[in-house]
Amino acid sequence: DQQVKQNSPSLSVQEGRISILNCDYTNSMFDYFLWYKKYPAEGPTFLISISSIKDKNEDGRFTVFLNKSAKHLSLHIVPSQPGDSAVYFCAASASGHDMRFGAGTRLTVKP
Amino acid sequence: NAGVMQNPRHLVRRRGQEARLRCSPMKGHSHVYWYRQLPEEGLKFMVYLQKENIIDESGMPKERFSAEFPKEGPSILRIQQVVRGDSAAYFCASSPNRGLIGDTEAFFGQGTRLTVV
Numbered sequence: 001d002q003q004v005k006q007n008s009p010s011l012s013v014q015e016g017r018i019s020i021l022n023c024d025y026t027n028s029m030f031d032y033f034l035w036y037k038k039y040p041a042e043g044p045t046f047l048i049s050i051s052s053i054k055d056k057n058e059d060g061r062f063t064v065f066l067n068k069s070a071k072h073l074s075l076h077i078v079p080s081q082p083g084d085s086a087v088y089f090c091a092a093s094a095s096g097h098d099m100r101f102g103a104g105t106r107l108t109v110k111p
Numbered sequence: 112n113a114g115v116m117q118n119p120r121h122l123v124r125r126r127g128q129e130a131r132l133r134c135s136p137m138k139g140h141s142h143v144y145w146y147r148q149l150p151e152e153g154l155k156f157m158v159y160l161q162k163e164n165i166i167d168e169s170g171m172p173k174e175r176f177s178a179e180f181p182k183e184g185p186s187i188l189r190i191q192q193v194v195r196g197d198s199a200a201y202f203c204a205s206s207p208n209r210g211l212i213g214d215t216e217a218f219f220g221q222g223t224r225l226t227v228v
Contacts, residue, residue: 006153034216043115043202043219044154089154098144098167099204099217103153 023090136205
């Protein structure tokens with residue numbers, strides 16, 4: 001039962017342009033959402049999060065948008081840099097419960 | 112403050128042997144999560160533990176897999192009688208608490224790559 005879905009396995013953008021990574025969820029009990037970034041042979045590292053009481057959270061070049069009615073969130077990276085090339089995982093949790101992850105989207109930023 | 116430490120980083124086992132994966136959470140963290148990443152797949156939840164308690168093991172295979180997080184020492188993920196399909200990267204994460212809205216993120220270790228030959 002895949003409660004968190006990332007339907008795009010890969011995304012390629014040009015350096016300096018915007019990267020938009022999407023994530024959908026099915027469990028209406030989720031109230032906290034996170035994005036993790038993962039390089040090969042390393043563990044995921046936390047990037048940015050948002051709670052269900054907000055619809056936007058911004059941290060430098062990274063912004064996460066949450067649309068609760070659509071059960072959809074997205075991560076915007078602008079401007080994209082080659083160092084942003086990695087696999088991005090969307091995760092969600094319900095209060096007191098563990099995180100569930102999407103399958104990941106491989107972002108490639110071309111110089 | 113060291114991060115989440117997993118060892119070994121790489122583990123090779125023959126079919127039928129046992130694999131023991133260790134995870135030392137960050138200092139002050141009492142919540143540990145184990146995830147498995149199969150090739151070309153995302154992170155699959157396995158088990159969530161607090162000190163001496165298994166909170167949620169809904170992602171654990173019913174047989175051959177077990178996990179513990181004793182009062183002292185690291186969390187251990189144990190796989191008995193390994194098969195080729197167990198080959199994967201196993202990630203451990205820790206967090207300091209499980210609050211209500213405004214939960215904290217979990218910090219991941221580098222992972223243990225298990226290869227069953």
